[in-house]
Amino acid sequence: MTSTDEWITGATAVAMLRDAGVVDLWVLGVWAGDGLLGTRAKVERVAGTIETDTPKSKAIPRYFWGELRANAVMADWAAGVFETTTDIDTEEEGWREASWRISGVEFKNEDLQKCLGMGSLSQASARSDRRGILPASAKANHRKYEADAHKAAEIVRTEGVLPSKAFKRVANQYNDQMFLNTSVEHAIRQAYDLMYDKKGNPHQN
Secondary structure (H helix, E strand, O other), X not given: OOOOOOEEEHHHHHHHHHHOOOOOXXXXXXXXXXXXXXXXXXXXXXXXXXXXXXXOOEEOOHXXXXXXXXXXXXXXXXXXXXXXEEEEEEOOOEEEEEEEEEEEEEEEHHHHHHHHHOOOHHHXXXXXXXXXXXXXXXXXXXXXXXXXHHHHHHHHHHHOOOHHHHHHHHHHHHHHHHHHHHHHHHHHHHHHHHHEOOOOOEOOO
């Protein structure tokens, strides 16, 4: 299936993937998170911010797609409706968790055709659930902060920030124990180092 429209619906994008023999629809999220695939949608809700019930489609940030698979409450690629949580940067309170609902998602047609034609399909499929694995020698504390390390790696990959900044952001979720944040960051770093490199890519275990 092909289309000459500048923007295409989720249903059309799914049909294009099916025609290309793609089963894993999450490759769309990988490409969008990497900045290779433009997306726009009606933002129905971003709890705690002013970005609520936008009347027109607007660009959806890369970090939304980068964190989607790990945090999605609902992901309907064909209908173009998604609900999830992400960390967002608010001017008043700094980084905080926000609850999103977007609908009417559209994909940039030219971008999708390039992604389908440039040989990145198998790579994106492999990375659609791009998580490192703790080695058998990992200690209990490493496993305790394994999920936090995965989240930090996703931030590093999708936003291009330094791991140290990602560790700090993830550690901030423990805001009821601020005096422990430094030790939490250290624990997340230790778990992260066992699974990922400095760019957030998993080690070849």
